[in-house]
Amino acid sequence: MKKILLVxxxxxxxxNKSFALIEIDITRGNLDPLPIAVSPLYVDIxxxxxxxxxxxxxxxxxxxxxxxxxxxxxxxxxxxKEAFVQKPDIAHLKPRFEDWRLIKAQALVTGKLxxxxxxxxxxxxxxxxxxxxxxxxxxxxxxPSNWRRVAHIISDKIYERLTGEEGYFDTRIIYxxxxxxxxxxxxxxxxxxxxxxxxxxxxxxxxxxxxxxFNPTNQMVTYMSYFRxxxxxxxLDIETGTQEVVGNFPGMTFAPRFxxxxxxIVMSFAKDGNSxxxxxxxxxxxxxxxxxxxxxxxxxxFxxxxxxxAFNSDRSGLQQIYVMRSDxxxxxxxxxxxxxxxxxxxxxxxxxxxxxxxRKGRFYIGVMRTDGSGERLLTENYYQEAPxxxxxxxxxxxxxxxxxxxxxxxxxxxxxxxxxTGYNERRLKTxxxxxxxxxxxxxxx
Amino acid sequence: xxxxxIYSITFHSVLxxxxxxxxxxxxxxxxxLPPIVSVELIQITDKTSIPxxxxxxxxxxxxxxxxxxxxVSEQAPPAAxxxxxxxxxxxxxxxxxxKKIIKKKQNPEEVKPxxxxxxxxxxxxxxxxxxxxxxxxKAKEEEAVKxxxxxxxxxxxxxxxxxxxxxxxQEDALRxxxxxxxxxxxxxxxxxxxxxRIKLQLKKDGTIMKSEILDHQRMNKPGQKFYKVLxxxxxxxxxxxxxxxxxxxxxxxxxxxxxxxxPTEMLKG
Numbered sequence: 001m002k003k004i005l006l007v008x009x010x011x012x013x014x015x016n017k018s019f020a021l022i023e024i025d026i027t028r029g030n031l032d033p034l035p036i037a038v039s040p041l042y043v044d045i046x047x048x049x050x051x052x053x054x055x056x057x058x059x060x061x062x063x064x065x066x067x068x069x070x071x072x073x074x075x076x077x078x079x080x081k082e083a084f085v086q087k088p089d090i091a092h093l094k095p096r097f098e099d100w101r102l103i104k105a106q107a108l109v110t111g112k113l114x115x116x117x118x119x120x121x122x123x124x125x126x127x128x129x130x131x132x133x134x135x136x137x138x139x140x141x142x143x144p145s146n147w148r149r150v151a152h153i154i155s156d157k158i159y160e161r162l163t164g165e166e167g168y169f170d171t172r173i174i175y176x177x178x179x180x181x182x183x184x185x186x187x188x189x190x191x192x193x194x195x196x197x198x199x200x201x202x203x204x205x206x207x208x209x210x211x212x213x214f215n216p217t218n219q220m221v222t223y224m225s226y227f228r229x230x231x232x233x234x235x236l237d238i239e240t241g242t243q244e245v246v247g248n249f250p251g252m253t254f255a256p257r258f259x260x261x262x263x264x265i266v267m268s269f270a271k272d273g274n275s276x277x278x279x280x281x282x283x284x285x286x287x288x289x290x291x292x293x294x295x296x297x298x299x300x301x302f303x304x305x306x307x308x309x310a311f312n313s314d315r316s317g318l319q320q321i322y323v324m325r326s327d328x329x330x331x332x333x334x335x336x337x338x339x340x341x342x343x344x345x346x347x348x349x350x351x352x353x354x355x356x357x358x359r360k361g362r363f364y365i366g367v368m369r370t371d372g373s374g375e376r377l378l379t380e381n382y383y384q385e386a387p388x389x390x391x392x393x394x395x396x397x398x399x400x401x402x403x404x405x406x407x408x409x410x411x412x413x414x415x416x417x418x419x420x421t422g423y424n425e426r427r428l429k430t431x432x433x434x435x436x437x438x439x440x441x442x443x444x445x
Numbered sequence: 446x447x448x449x450x451i452y453s454i455t456f457h458s459v460l461x462x463x464x465x466x467x468x469x470x471x472x473x474x475x476x477x478l479p480p481i482v483s484v485e486l487i488q489i490t491d492k493t494s495i496p497x498x499x500x501x502x503x504x505x506x507x508x509x510x511x512x513x514x515x516x517v518s519e520q521a522p523p524a525a526x527x528x529x530x531x532x533x534x535x536x537x538x539x540x541x542x543x544k545k546i547i548k549k550k551q552n553p554e555e556v557k558p559x560x561x562x563x564x565x566x567x568x569x570x571x572x573x574x575x576x577x578x579x580x581x582x583k584a585k586e587e588e589a590v591k592x593x594x595x596x597x598x599x600x601x602x603x604x605x606x607x608x609x610x611x612x613x614x615q616e617d618a619l620r621x622x623x624x625x626x627x628x629x630x631x632x633x634x635x636x637x638x639x640x641x642r643i644k645l646q647l648k649k650d651g652t653i654m655k656s657e658i659l660d661h662q663r664m665n666k667p668g669q670k671f672y673k674v675l676x677x678x679x680x681x682x683x684x685x686x687x688x689x690x691x692x693x694x695x696x697x698x699x700x701x702x703x704x705x706x707x708p709t710e711m712l713k714g
Contacts, residue, residue, distance in 0.1 A: 021644075022611055023703045024620055027710050029627030029682065075631055106628065106681060130681040163632035164674035394632060421631070 033077035041111035065151035074424030196429030310344040334372030349393035627682035651688035
């Protein structure tokens, strides 16, 4: 009897097994940008006027900045507002998900703002339309003149929620603004928001300036300019406008960059045709020699953990990229490809090094792993160089010179950005010609 | 004697009557058999490549159009919904400090790991396989171990066959449908294990009755932002795709379905 019972149970068990769960592997999807609807922010009727700001249009203006930010990533497709199915105030309270899905949106951004007692209060919500639920909701209070930054911060929060990566919209770019003919080029330090707004000039253009770089807190900038007709590394406080020459070197110093903790500046010092890499502690002014070689060592860049430095050197004959420990030991060549390599910049993620490569008269911007493997050339042109990373290590900004004029006698220099996948190459808006960009870290961090 | 005979006849008559009334088949009408129509049996794989006759295509397209139109009108917003009171949703907390962010409400529906450690589906499977196998025979324990091993987070290598409910062409059709609906988040790292397993319970028409991410507790762990993003995108794809293209027969075989989303190949380019 017991045996029969066991056989019976076994049969049931095996019968269930015959209806084994069907598993289907999904290894592909579409690469189209995510359709997202950014509803204009509803302006509360209690809002008061504020000097110089059109309060009624503020909701539209903020949503426009968010839309433009998303469009610039290449990862999102903001839908046209004409297709929107709900008014901003109602949509913010309770969106009709099924209606928004009809216009093929997968995510929806709604918001509301109120200007009262000289303060701007903004709240926004991000909705997952397929799941019919709220994904995130945040509120900010600031001075009304900060409304552009609020739009960038909202963009960052949404970007982070939808991609898992930190955003890079609430950031600035410092660059060299150029004007005038090639022989008498005027070069000034300029700073702008990453979307090209709020441009400010930091120097007058009396002296040439080159290679500006932010410190980790974005308050200081180091760059190269001329002091008594000698190229020297400078330090500029953006808040106060004070600037000073870095160190008392008996020769020219150039290619400066901050260490990840912001306490040191690493740079090249050239004397008698030889250049080596040095660091200087900003507080104690103690100078330390890092490389000691008869070749030209330049363009140093710290790894994000501060343990390594990437630089380029012609010690093997042609200019190539090398990596060493931050004390100068363990120098290792990492590029062996055809062509000349320069301007290595370590990614903020720490996984890649961006570089400029020159081969057969063409210039390339590329990335490779920190051991030199996996080289990928992202973009190629007549002349382009100086890549700089976005704070999330996703996008590179660089400058490109192109010939202009009917006979190609002139040239223009502009800033461009490209995704590390090699897609989404875009020109950044600048008031003048521009070169040597450097991307700040997130301002709201 | 006569008396007992009468009793006997009466009782037997009652019993016969009760039997007639209680047996429903006695009341059934004769089955109306339809005339026999000869059909040609073909494989589904062949069938999918047969184009519709022009006339039939026209009719199908017209019907589809009508359905779509009807769908729009059904989903039109009710007037009352727009009049909902604003105070239904609480206002975000105001802040005194400038530029400081208040986290108001994130993922209201998310499940805390301590409350729900494993999915209902997983629990059922554990009971069905391991416990019964242990009861039957110790030898069966080995089989149970094998079963648990296949449940681990690895991509399915076993191809589905007729025995499991879907033919290869049906499986391909379903896969192709989901490919189209899945917007892969392009910012994901390609060197991480980001396999998302979603278990579905389907209705006969292919709409989703229940969907569940099998490793959902991983979504809320710190440092798993990318996994969360991927899982959400996969769920979105499934919801956008419904009704899924399922076969008209064999519902019991495919009513439970597991989709393994793995973007690694795509992200590597």
